[in-house]
Amino acid sequence: xxxxxxxxxxxxxxxxxxxxxxxxxxxxxxxxxxxxxxxxxxxxxxxxxxxxxxxxxxxxxxxxxxxxxxxxxxxxxxxxxxxxxxxxxxxxxxxxxxxxxxxxxxxxxxxxxxxxxxxxxxxxxxxxxxxxxxxxxxxxxxxxxxxxxxxxxx
Amino acid sequence: xxxxxxxxxxxxxxxxxxxxxxxxxxxxxxxxxxxxxxxxxxxxxxxxxxxxxxxxxxxxxxxxxxxxxxxxxxxxxxxxxxxxxxxxxxxxxxxxxxxxxxxxxxxxxxxxxxxxxxxxxxxxxxxxxxxxxxxxxxxxxxxx
Numbered sequence: 001x002x003x004x005x006x007x008x009x010x011x012x013x014x015x016x017x018x019x020x021x022x023x024x025x026x027x028x029x030x031x032x033x034x035x036x037x038x039x040x041x042x043x044x045x046x047x048x049x050x051x052x053x054x055x056x057x058x059x060x061x062x063x064x065x066x067x068x069x070x071x072x073x074x075x076x077x078x079x080x081x082x083x084x085x086x087x088x089x090x091x092x093x094x095x096x097x098x099x100x101x102x103x104x105x106x107x108x109x110x111x112x113x114x115x116x117x118x119x120x121x122x123x124x125x126x127x128x129x130x131x132x133x134x135x136x137x138x139x140x141x142x143x144x145x146x147x148x149x150x151x152x153x154x
Numbered sequence: 155x156x157x158x159x160x161x162x163x164x165x166x167x168x169x170x171x172x173x174x175x176x177x178x179x180x181x182x183x184x185x186x187x188x189x190x191x192x193x194x195x196x197x198x199x200x201x202x203x204x205x206x207x208x209x210x211x212x213x214x215x216x217x218x219x220x221x222x223x224x225x226x227x228x229x230x231x232x233x234x235x236x237x238x239x240x241x242x243x244x245x246x247x248x249x250x251x252x253x254x255x256x257x258x259x260x261x262x263x264x265x266x267x268x269x270x271x272x273x274x275x276x277x278x279x280x281x282x283x284x285x286x287x288x289x290x291x292x293x294x295x296x297x298x
Contacts, residue, residue, distance in 0.1 A: 001177060001178045001179075002230055002231055004280060005232065005259055005280035006228075006275055006276065006277050006278075007273065007274055007275070007277075007278060008227060008263075009221070009225065009228055010259040010262070014257055014259075017252075017253065018253075
């Protein structure tokens with residue numbers, strides 16, 4: 001079996017492989033970034049509809065309920081940095097640092113391949129939310145009824 | 155550690171053949187292939203690795219083989235050797251070794267081109283670079 005490598009290939013190959021690996025890594029990093037932003041968004045959204053007299057207990061409940069499933073992440077190690085409920089607002093902050101699996105793309109401060117996402121939402125009372133939903137349903141039903149009546153009249 | 159020493163010794167033998175004849179002995183590679191399959195079955199049986207990891211480990215070898223068949227700038231033996239190496243040393247180390255060896259071969263090629271000792275189509279043995287990459291990778295793992 002032939003076991004050689006032409007000088008030309010030795011120059012072209014590392015470049016091509018490097019570009020491909022960088023592209024693959026970049027795409028997977030973007031995938032993980034989207035996933036982390038989505039998880040933090042969901043966490044903040046759930047926090048907005050949480051209703052409890054004891055805020056600390058409510059926060060602990062959410063924190064225990066919403067744990068980020070790390071299995072679906074490829075390169076990032078996700079972490080919930082902070083979860084606050086104050087002044088009628090819910091803030092969720094998440095961070096993810098890249099594990100490079102030995103590709104040496106990690107910078108010294110590790111700030112290039114890391115993600116930080118902060119989501120702040122207004123808290124909504126579940127009762128108010130349900131009432132608003134019912135109102136919206138009633139309005140939609142009325143509109144549909146009026147449209148039916150108009151169609152029947154035609 | 156023993157695994158690395160065996161791999162390096164095997165690669166040194168292949169390197170000697172490659173430097174002298176620019177060929178890799180198929181019979182020797184076949185024997186290594188049988189050992190690698192045995193090792194793979196042992197690792198799978200003891201849940202040390204998974205099939206998907208082996209799939210990733212074959213990646214450098216398959217790339218080499220594709221390049222060998224498509225361009226002819228690479229030997230088929232190098233691709234086969236990388237497939238065997240990937241099964242033995244694992245996916246992460248195999249990709250590391252692949253990158254390091256490519257890098258080393260690139261540097262050597264630049265030196266050869268600059269010193270006008272070789273042209274664009276001159277062939278150079280690749281297995282010594284793989285051996286050097288395995289040694290460097292093992293040393294870096296030891297020191298970190």
